[in-house]
Amino acid sequence: PTQLRSVDLSVSVQNIEARLKVSLPSDLGAALTDGVVLCHLANHVRPRSVPSIHVPSPAVPKLTMAKCRRNVENFLEACRRMGVPQVTHTHIQLMRPVMSRIYGTVGMLLSMAPPIISPSPQIQLAGFALFYLSVMSVLCAIYVHLAPHV
16 A cells, blocks of 8 residues: 555656646655645646745745645645545545645645646647748748848
8 A cells, every 4th residue: 555655646746747847856745845836736727726825935945834834725725615525634544644635635636637738749840840930931031021132
């Protein structure tokens, strides 16, 4: 069971990183304790579901415990409003109750999120080629228009 849980968490980390386009540290618990990533994840699933997020700044790189707690409460409240089922301590028995609730809620929130759509390399290349040809055509038209006629 412990091995399965760690595999599930690594999949969740990859899922969160892909959706938010961020890199999270290997210690997911530490990354989630201030609630910033959780709030951004809720807003990814439903924009503006968490209207105010306390974030660290260069001047104050560590949030106070009150701001961290408020972020987590805002995340859980947003999840309740979105209809994410409540997670209890019995869902993940070997983890601390608070982290168990957060991990379980994140997992259920991710299951409600729209699928990640990443374009295939061929589509990306075709998009770049179209962009390149468009820019070159515009530059050519400008050159022809501005060049002195001989």
